Amino acid sequence: MTTESVTMAGNKRTEEISREVMRIQAGVLAMVCAVLGGLLLFSMTVWLVVKDGPGAGPHLSLLGNYFIGYSVSWGGSVIGLFYGALTGGIVGWVIGTIYNLVVGLRK
Amino acid sequence: MSSRALVIGAGPAGLTSAYELAKLGVSSTIIEADEQVGGLSRTVNYKGYRFDIGGHRFFSKVPLINELWREMLSEDFLLRPRLSRIHYRGHFFDYPLKAANALAGLGPIEAFLVMLSYSKAKLFPHSEETNLEQWVSNRFGQRLYEIFFKTYTEKVWGIPCNEISADWAAQRIKNLSLKEAIRNALLGAGKSADGEVITTLIEQFHYPRLGPGMMWECCKELLAEKGNETIHGIKVDKIRHRKGRVESVIGHRSNGERVEFDADQFISSMPLRRLIQSLDPLPPDEVLAAANSLRYRDYLTVVLMAKREHVFPDNWIYIHSPEVKMGRIQNYKNWSPEMVPDPSRSSLGLEYFLWQKDEEWTWSNDRLIDLGIKECAQIGLVEPDEVEDGTVVRMKKAYPVYDHHYQERVDIIRNYLDTLPNLQTIGRNGLHRYNNQDHSMLTGVYAARNIVGEKNDVWAVNTEQDYHEEVRSSETETVSTGYTKTMGDRAVPMPIEPDEAEQIIQTAFAKLDSVALGVAFGVVAGVGLFLATAILLLKGGEFVGPRLGLLRNFLPSYEVTWPGALLGLVEGGLIGFALGFFVASLRNWSMMAYAHLLKRRAETQAAGNVLD
Structure with missing residues (x-):
């Protein structure tokens, strides 16, 4: 079985439950990462x-x-606390935004 | 005699097809060999005591069938509590099986052995599940299989479990979909497509006040009101066909009089074997041989009338104890109080599953009643002197047998029948499929609708769960096979609008795009490392970034220099991509694993119902 067919089989199994691809709310992820980064x-x-x-x-x-x-x-x-929150927020927002951008491009 | 459609058999499938045809404006004639309608779902009346041929719970997940039942019987439907247990070596066990109850009833030593056997089945399951023994023991362990499945199943089918196709059990579980398993696990057992709560109906069921035969008597009357005659006492001899079309059915009445029925369309619910044998001219030898090889299990009920108000609280009890021949015992009064003429009396139906070649099949009624009385006393249910009266009902071809080769044979027959487009075969025996009443009715509905131009695959009923359930939201849809699936009366395409629960599942189990997350992580890691390096370089100093430079242990050739910053951008990006891809894949895999776990649990739970 090729890598491609393995991936397709995996996708098919996932799609048996949901055909949607997850979108990330960048603002929410930013807040979560900010809280975690700051507290950490x-x-x-x-x-x-x-x-x-x-x-x-x-x-x-x-x-x-x-x-x-x-x-x-x-x-x-x-x-x-402040810097951790700021950095975490930026990282979270960037990850969410880029992820959504790539998902949109791949659709 | 001539009519637009001729329906052979006045059981649930045949009568439902005629009923549906009437609704579609197509007249039909129904011919029936017996003097009563209902087939396997008829209710026999003996001195005011009513009893079923088997027990028929009116419970369906198919909305259309629930609508039909209500339409035919309206107020005469009772909602009855369900209770059934297993009797094994003097003990009663809950049915469906419950682990704690089963282990407690078996005693500590047997329970320990059962647990060992179950563990073995989980660690070293049979690699394939072609027969019933493998199928059940993979789910419950060999020991539990031998106690709770083997003896009863072999009583019912008359052949060893390792010769019974796993299809029989799998059909009862019907490859529960992942989505359905999640839905049930997250939202309880959920609702059927018409909104009825399934959990409730598993504990309760609908039942006609005077037994299932009442439903079919009503259906016959409704058909007669619309000018569709049901003719009793007709045994089919020949089904004449020419140039790929059936032209007529020839039969004889009980007095020997020959009768012939012409029609444009023919729907048969007679046993598949008999249908093929009746074709004139006969089909090719291969088809005939396939039909002749199909087997049916026969069945007789010994009904005992006991002068006791309450014998046991169950609707029925499965008798697994190998020391008696009976397989199941019904207490008809617990199905409906009106099944007995006198509330101080009870009627019990002792069910024996036989082949017609078995000696017991030819025994006199008195001898069979004596056997029933003796076995009832043997398992401690009724004393012989409590039995006032008894009778026996024999039912030939009650169960189509699923041996290893039945499917190949059915496929051969089906391919041949496809060459006769105006003949459709439906129902349990017509399709050689262990359908319950609701699925048999559904085949009748589909066959009727095919006559007016729809393209429903009657053979697909009760083979694919999706066939009935994917249409929760849309009444009609055309699928890739080209079949039009219709569940309601409105044959118009409707957009699929997922319900709220469906939407929640779709969102919660939405896939994370591994590539997109990889890119996002890659950008953050690559740019992050570039910036970290650049900031140190801009700040300058005698030794720039000695500790950050240690990253070269992991990132080949990395150093805190401007070229190193660019290299860090690339290498950090690649590692970030790999990490993001892995995280997304792991999350998707975890969700699937969770879904499969829920499905496995649901299947095991459903497998506990496999005796029904």
Whole structure:
């Protein structure tokens, strides 16, 4: 069986249930990724500060190269929350928008 | 005698076809060998005690059939509770089978062995499911199969389960579609196409006040009112055909008088074997041989009248116990209280499945009644001195037998019958298909509609679930085979408008486009890595990005330089694409796996009903 026929068989099985191709709501995905990104960077920073005290997390603090003002500290965790949310939001929105664009082109 | 259409057989299929023809403005004559209408669905009246030939629950997922039933019988339809159990070695088990009940009834040691056997079936199932034994044991394990399926099924069919085609069971489950399984799992057992809740009807069913024969007597009267005569006592001898058309049917009355019926169109519900044997001239030897090889299981009911108000609460009990010959026992009073003339009495129908060549088939009624009384006492249902009276009803060719070769033979016959376009064969025996009453009726409806120009495939009824159910939303549609599927009366094309539940399933199970997600992830990863590299390069310093440069361990030749940034764009893009493609595929695969799990569960649940 060729790769193409395998894919077609897979598609046929999927289409037995639904013939629709999923669309992503870019705004919603952006919000979800923003929440996740912000909370992730915030919690990682807080965890290192609580565990090892000030000056902890030499590797994580390298994010300061991209996120101006970010450091592994209590204040940095709040700034990280903002940057994480911003980056997550952008990534989510870009993924959703490009995905929908490609789906539209392939239709 | 001459009429536009001649219908052979006044059972559910034949009478329904005549009824549908009448609605379409086509007159017909119905000929019937018996003195009563209803065929296998007739109700026999013996001294005021009414009883069925088997039990007939009026339950259908086909909206048209439900409409027809209501149309014919209107207020004489009762809604009855359903209760049936299995009797095995002195114990009663719930039917449909419930795991906890079955294991509790079998005792700890047997239950343990059953579990072991079930595990084995799940780990090492039969690689193919060509016969009933393989089909059932793959689902329930060999041990449970032997306890709850083998003895009863072999009593009914008279042949070993490994000689019965798996089609028989699969037809009862009918390859439940993935979508249907999801629908049932997410929305409960759901609704039939006409909105009736199926779960309710599994626990309850409709039943004519005076038994199923009442329905067919009513149908006969309705037909007579419209000038369509039902002639009883006609046995068909020959079906004359010439130049690819049937011209007449020749038969004889019980007094030997020869009669001939001409018509333009012929619909037959007589057994397929007998139909082929009656053709004049006879078909080619291959077709004749195929017909002669079809087998039918015969059946007799010993009816006992007992002077007891309540014998057991079930509509019927499956008797799996190998020590008695009876296969099933009906309590007609529990189907409808009006099936007995005196509420203080009960009538029980002991069903014996036989071949006509079996010795018991030729036994006198008295001897059979004695056997019934003895077996009833043996399994502890009724004491001999409680039985006041009894009678016996024999029914030849009650069940078409599904042996390994039946389908090939039916195909040969079908191909030959296609050469006689004005002859259609319908019903359980007419199609050699183990149809219930509703499906037999549907074949009658389709045959009638074919006469007025539709192209329905009667052979497809009860073979494909989709044949009946894909038309939930549209009354008529033309499918790729060219057949027009019609479920309602309006023969106009209608757009398919998925219902709300359908829409939810469509959306929830919509496929993620793997390529599109791959591209999206690829762009984000590639551009992200390019930007990360570029920012460090723009910031400059003595050692630029020593740690980001470690990515070269994973991205060949990557480094924090401007060419490296471009390489990172490409390599990050490729890895991102692969990741996105994988994520989307995994998600789609998971949804399919979940759907298959739901389907498997639903099939196992449905397989518990396979004795019906």
